[in-house]
Amino acid sequence: MQRSFITRNPSVLIFLALLALFTLGVTVLSEAFGIGLISTSYVKVLGKTLCLALVAVAMDLVWGYCGILSLGHFAFFGLGGYMIGMWLMYERTRDIVVGALAEAPIPPTEQEIVDGIGTQIFGVVGSNEFPLIWSFADSLTLQLALVVVVPGTLALIFGWLAFRSRVNDVYLSILTQAMTLALALYLFQNDSGLRGNNGLSGLQNLPGVEQPQSHVSMWFLWASALALGLGYLLSAWIVAGKFGSVIRGIRDNEARVRFLGYSVETYKLTVFTLTACIAGIAGALYYPQAGIINPAEVAPITSIYLAAWVAIGGRGRLYGAVLGAVFVSLVSSWFTGGKAPDIPLGIYTVQWVDWWLVLLGLSFVAVTLFAPKGLGGLVDLWVERRSPNRHGADLGPDLGSLREKEASQ
Amino acid sequence: MMRILLAALLLLAAVCRVQAQDTPMQAVLQDNADLMVKSSRQTIGPVIDAVVASGLPQVQDVLQAWQAKEMWQRKADGLFFHGEKLDAKTYRLTDFDSGLPVGEFAKGDLRQLKPNSGVRALIGVALVKFQLSDPDPTKRRDALVSLERDPNGAALEALRASIAGETDPALLARKQRLERLLTMGYDTDPAARIAAMEEMAGDTGLDVRATLNPILQARLQVFDGEIPEAMNVLSRLEPGSDTLPVTVAYDLLVEQSKAPALISHDDMRNILAENIDGGRVGGIPVAKLDTDPARRQAFATLVEQGLTEAATTEDEIESYLSDYIFAEVYAEPSRAVTDAAAMALESISTRVGIGQAVDLTLDALSLASIYFLAAIGLAITFGVMRVINMAHGEFIMMGAYTGYVVQQWVPNHTASIIVAIPLAFTVTFAAGVAMERLVIRWLYNRPLESLLATFGISIALQQLAKNIFGTQARPLTAPSWLDGAWVLNDVVAISYIRIAIFVLALFFLGVFLFIMRRTRLGLETRAVTQNPGMAASMGINPGRVNMLTFGLGSGIAGVAGVAIGLFAKVTSELGSDYIVQSFMTVVVGGVGNIWGALAGATMIGFMQKGIEWFNPSNTLAAQTFMIVFIIIFIQFRPRGIVALRGRAAGD
Amino acid sequence: MSALLEISGVSVSFDGFRAINNLSFQIAEAELRAIIGPNGAGKTTFMDIVTGKTRPDEGRVVWGDRSMSLVGMSEAQIARVGIGRKFQKPTVFEDQTVADNLLLALRKPRGPLAVLLFRPTTADLDRVAELSTEIGLESALARKAGELSHGQKQWLEIGMLLAQEPRLLLVDEPAAGMTPEEREHTTSILVDAAKTRAVVVVEHDMEFVRRLNCRVTVLHEGAVLAEGSLDHVTRNADVIDVYLGR
Missing domain, CATH: 1.25.40 (Serine Threonine Protein Phosphatase 5, Tetratricopeptide repeat)
Structure with missing residues (x-):
């Protein structure tokens, strides 16, 4: 029992090694630092995928381990993106405005620069005033703090309200979905202060950075890999200890945990808020690589997709979440990018751009029905782990508990 | 030939002149001939007045002809006639005074009077009293x-x-x-x-x-001294108050040349830029002019040097404003009239307020029926069977597309709707049964997994609809007798479609209650819901009951789709627009109870309309606030409005 | 003798049905008590009230030397003051090992931060081993709880309750579905436990109650019908009427 954390969890070491190997491989093959086999745009795709894997790890923590099927974690992801996007857009626009005003005979005052930035940013929504929420947009440190604070606070308030009144299971899922919808609708408004459905754009340009995008994209890939590694390590450490025991207990049998004297609500709130912060960080790394963020990214459907990735990867195991997110998003970009070959059926040609979503939807059904362990189940086959035989019974009375086929011995 | 004709015309003209005392209208027209030919809205007034003032019986004819562009002037003598087109080149002229035809003339000899629309409107006003x-x-x-x-x-x-x-x-x-x-x-x-x-x-x-x-329109005016007694003043305004900001008041003074214009920030910068002298302005290096104090200082130096005029300062604004009195003055001079108008308007606005409240209630009621229709199927599948069906919205969409397809085959809108409703029910019933048999039944008691599986079905169905029908919106046209609205007065009106949807919602409430309370299926459903094991041992086949219940819920979603399609555009995203609201309806109302769905729909409908009333321009904000409100509401009634308590609630 | 738990005048009703009707009940330190009663007598609701799952409509629930009111406290708070509860069905964490289950129950700080930083000490592990011996699961420490037999799960749950070191143990039908040997073992665990703390056993099985050899309270329609030794209550005419006579 007293062995070290890593030796008890060899999968963490394997995962970190693979991640390091992957990062090294991409670096060697990149245009900026290597032989140029991987284009800059594909480096961005890979970097974004790492961010998605990180948010999937957060989702797995909250759903796979704690049993809360949150349909709101992509909202936290988006909020993180918005927070960093504000700084990027502000500073970038500032550079442009200062450049333009440098031509003027009289040097601009500070106020004139700020007004100029306001006009540039909010012109599309018919305004030129900075809303209150942009107060800190000129400070990288504060916006970076907000990347964690804003999703965290939202999760804290929402979670406190929801858990306190013992909203559980599907009700909780629907409530989180409602929260996400409310946020998306709010952001869609022009007077939300975040440019309505125009969103924030031009985020790929780092202010004050001269290097080309090929370099910048590699930096972000490294940062994303580092964040994923740290996030994974943190999550693995959390679930390996007694805390993990408690939250798995909450997942399978909430009442028992409560009667053991643990405040279930506090634990749920802790996990919910912590994962929201992780999601915010993932979003803050994702959107500078995507270059643009708009309210559609926050819409409820994206959060359901997130849950589906985790399900496909296999919930209740962290590497499963990573597998699911990476697999689905890469395959998805392969299909929708028009790289998949069409299938001629004589009278009709199946074009994957049109049919990919049908296939994806049906594979969600197939995975839930036939392979509850998801892709993680393949690992079980490899290391020859068995599922318990409980004659079809779940591992606990709660609706979020692991199914017999999901568990392993 | 031409000469003879010309001579004849001249002769005719002479005859007409001679008859001037017998042709009073022509005389009036001739007096104003120039103004009539070159008519404009500004100058035509006196002419029309003169025509009307003649008091002749012909006035109406003249004005009508003029307005209808049927008045022609004979080029030869300048007389005006009523012209009637015989063919492309020939017109028959009739004299206004006698009412007798004077002959047929070639178009080239005539000039048509072409009053513009402004002039025609003025003529119309004059005509009204005859008409x-x-x-x-x-x-x-x-x-x-x-x-x-x-x-x-x-x-x-x-x-x-x-x-x-x-x-x-x-x-x-x-x-x-x-x-x-x-x-x-x-x-x-x-x-x-x-x-x-x-x-x-x-x-x-x-x-x-x-x-x-x-x-009651009042205009902001400036007075040098006291306001004259004769003025009908609405209110005196103090500059700097909420109703009269200092800038507005000062701008008014500037506009009336009672105060010098302020030098704006931009103006000051431009003046400074014009006065750059060897890299310095007023002795201050240009590079240092990036703060407002520095700029003011440089500007002051320029003023001292006489290079520019002094700018008005804040203190001066104050003193300028204090010299004048600002007041809003009615254009209407009579105080009694404006008071009476204000009182009348106030009593009207009370009534309008009541009317708007009624209108809002009706609006909310129709929105509630839409939510109820959309949620009733969900109340069955989610409430009774505890299955979260994310594809419910897509069943609504299927219903709407069924209606669209039927309209392609049955052109009569009334007939097509009558066909579409049962057909939509059948199609979605079948889809629901198929889904229950293939997917749902393996996932009973696993609502989170069934949520994901049905979400998969949802995106597959949505994409399928896109592939078949394309991404553009398809029309589902309501029969013409559903067009229009039931208008009570200028404030309260409700469209027939919404009334029809309300009736449809009531109908399905009745159908549901009938099925649940009066039929074997209802009895069996209630039995299976309450105790599946016991029900099975009583010889009820839970599989069959679940299948039929799920089919019923889906079928009603299809019918709701037809109803929603009638007023919303039919797209593949139709269903997802309603799905979250439908879930909210069921959750807010209380699960497992049709009255809960009704209460939830009513509450959400009224709440959304109520919030929109506070902020009518922004439905997005209304929805946001509504959802936030619902989240808070759930705090106080976690099990919904109509909640089961105690052991039966299953806790 | 001062009471450890004192319930007085408690009533609770669900949708008009009075599940508990003006119930008063006391239990002293280190006392073993059996509660019997027909179905619907309010036995489980009684436990729900004590453990905070159900809030009484009226009445007082007072705990311990300092007369703390339990009404309005959450389940977790009540558990932390020293009341442990065992459910009718065995409820253990089936996806976790027996050792994890016991570690989870050990009397330790329950706050998230303390739990996050918790590392089992040798003393903790010794205590787990000791408990596992007590409940006869010493050889199954590394096995997942889900693999245990029904009786073993019941013991594990009792072991978890003991690990909590409660001052009052509420046990709901511990012997249901057990073989005679398993019942005997269960009886001895409970009797042992009652030496250092109060134990309330809700039970249907008269044979099992007799073997516990303790004071018995008979509940009927949400109120106490009779109290005393088993022989005493079985001779009570009312009790025979509503329960044993049928």
């Missing part, structure tokens, strides 16, 4: 309509005169109403106006408000 008493009721109605649309005081006398002889009761009522309105707005006797206002107070018609509002 109001015209024997032809259609003409009388047209005249009334034009007067209603463009009320003016000049017609008031004519209108009053025409009331006595009016035989048509409907027209009489309209004339009397219009007479009151015109009296309010234009009567020269204030007492008559006030009387009319008191009479019309409480009438919610838009026309009454449109008459009263201009009377």
Whole structure:
């Protein structure tokens, strides 16, 4: 029992090694630092995928381990993106405005620069005033703090309200979905202060950075890999200890945990808020690589997709979440990018751009029905782990508990 | 040939001149000939007045011909006639005074009077008083309509005169109403106006408000000293108050040249830029001019050097403003009239408020029925069977597309809707049963997994619909008898489609209650819901019951789809627009109970409309606030409005 | 003798049905008590009230030397003051090992931060081993709880309760579905436990109650019908009427 954390969890070491190997491989093959086999745009795709894997790890923590099927974690992801996007857009626009005003005979005052930035940013929504929420947009440190604070606070308030009144299971899922919808609708408004459905754009340009995008994209890939590694390590450490025991207990049998004297609500709130912060960080790394963020990214459907990735990867195991997110998003970009070959059926040609979503939807059904362990189940086959035989019974009375086929011995 | 013709014309002209005393109308027209030919809205008034003032019986004919562009001037002698087209080149002229034809002329010899629309409108106003008493009721109605649309005081006398002889009761009522309105707005006797206002107070018609509002229009004015007694003042305003910001007040002074213009930030910068002298402005290096104090200092130096004029400072603004009195003054001089108008308007606005509340209630009711229709199927599948069906929205969409496809085959809209409703039910019933058999039944008691599986079905169905029907919206047209609205008055109106949806919602409530309470299936469903094991041992086949229940819920979603498709555009995303609201409806109402769905739909419908009422321009914000409100509501009633308590709740 | 738990005048109703009707009940330190009663007598609701799952409509629930009111406290708070509860069905964490289950129950700080930083000490592990011996699961420490037999799960749950070191143990039908040997073992665990703490056993099985050899309270329609030794209550006419006579 007293062995070290890593030796008890060899999968963490394997995962970190693979991640390091992957990062090294991409670096060697990149245009900026290597032989140029991987284009800059594909480096961005890979970097974004790492961010998605990180948010999937957060989702797995909250759903796979704690049993809360949150349909709101992509909202936290988006909020993180918005927070960093504000700084990027502000500073970038500032550079442009200062450049333009440098031509003027009289040097601009500070106020004139700020007004100029306001006009540039909010012109599309018919305004030129900075809303209150942009107060800190000129400070990288504060916006970076907000990347964690804003999703965290939202999760804290929402979670406190929801858990306190013992909203559980599907009700909780629907409530989180409602929260996400409310946020998306709010952001869609022009007077939300975040440019309505125009969103924030031009985020790929780092202010004050001269290097080309090929370099910048590699930096972000490294940062994303580092964040994923740290996030994974943190999550693995959390679930390996007694805390993990408690939250798995909450997942399978909430009442028992409560009667053991643990405040279930506090634990749920802790996990919910912590994962929201992780999601915010993932979003803050994702959107500078995507270059643009708009309210559609926050819409409820994206959060359901997130849950589906985790399900496909296999919930209740962290590497499963990573597998699911990476697999689905890469395959998805392969299909929708028009790289998949069409299938001629004589009278009709199946074009994957049109049919990919049908296939994806049906594979969600197939995975839930036939392979509850998801892709993680393949690992079980490899290391020859068995599922318990409980004659079809779940591992606990709660609706979020692991199914017999999901568990392993 | 030409000469002979010309001679003949001259002769004819001479004859006409001779007859001048017998042709009074022609004389009037000739007096104003130049103005008539080169008519414009600004100059034509006196001409029309002169024509009308002649008091001749021909006036109406002349004005009508003029307005209809049927008045022609003979180039030879400049006389005006009513021209009638015989063919492309020939016109027959008729004399206004005698009413007799004077002959046929080539178009080239004539000049058509082409009054522009502004002039024609003025002619119309003058015509009205003749038309109001015209024997032809259609003409009388047209005249009334034009007067209603463009009320003016000049017609008031004519209108009053025409009331006595009016035989048509409907027209009489309209004339009397219009007479009151015109009296309010234009009567020269204030007492008559006030009387009319008191009479019309409480009438919610838009026309009454449109008459009263201009009377109460006030304009911001500046006075050097005390406000003259004769002025009808609405209120005195202090600059710097909420109603009169300092900048607005000062701008008004500048506009009236009572104060020098402020030098704006931009102006100052431009002046500084113009006065750059060897890299310095007023002794300060240009590079240092990036703060406001530095710029002010440089500007002050420029003023000292006489290079520019001093700018008005904050203190000076204050002193300028203190020299004047600002007040909002009515254009209407009579205090009594404006008071009466304000009172009348106030009593109207109370009634309008009540009317709007009624209208809002009806609106909310129809929105509630839509949510109820969308959620009733979900209340069955989620409430009774505890299955979260994310594809429910897509069943609604399937129903709407079924309606669209039926309309491609059955062109008659009424018939197509009658066919579409049962067909949509059948299609989605079948889809629901298939889904239950293939997917749902393996996932009972695993609502989170069934959520994901049905979400998969949802995106597959949505994409399928896109592949089949394309991404553009498809029309599902309502029968013509559902067009239009039931109008109670100018404030309260509700469209027939919404009434139909309300009826449909009530109908399905009835159907559901009937099935659950009076049929074998209902009994079995309730049994399976409460205790599946026991029900099975009583010989009920839970699989069959679940299948039929799920089919029923899906079928109703299909019918809801047809109803929603009638007023919303049919797209593949139709369902996802309603899915979250439907879930909220069920959750807020309380699960496992049709009355819960009803209560939830009512609450959400009323709440959304209520919030929209506070902020009518922004439905997005309304929805946001509504959801936030619901999240808070769930705090206090986690199990919904109609909640089961105790052991039966299963906790 | 001062009471450890005192319930007085408690009533609770669900949708008009009075599940508990003016119930008063006391239990002293280190006392073993059996509660019997027909179905619907309010036995489980009684436990729900004590453990905070159900809030009484009226009445007082007072705990311990300092007369703390339990009404309005959450389940977790009540558990932390020293009341442990065992459910009718065995409820253990089936996806976790027996050792994890016991570690989870050990009397330790329950706050998230303390739990996050918790590392089992040798003393903790010794205590787990000791408990596992007590409940006869010493050889199954590394096995997942889900693999245990029904009886073993019941013991594990009792072991978890003991690990909590409660001052009052509420046990709901511990012997249901057990073989005679398993019942005997269960009886001895409970009797042992009652030496150092109060134990309330809700039970249907008269044979099992007799073997516990303790004071018995008979509940009927949400109120106490009779109290005393088993022989005493079985001779009570009312009790025979509503329960044993049928």
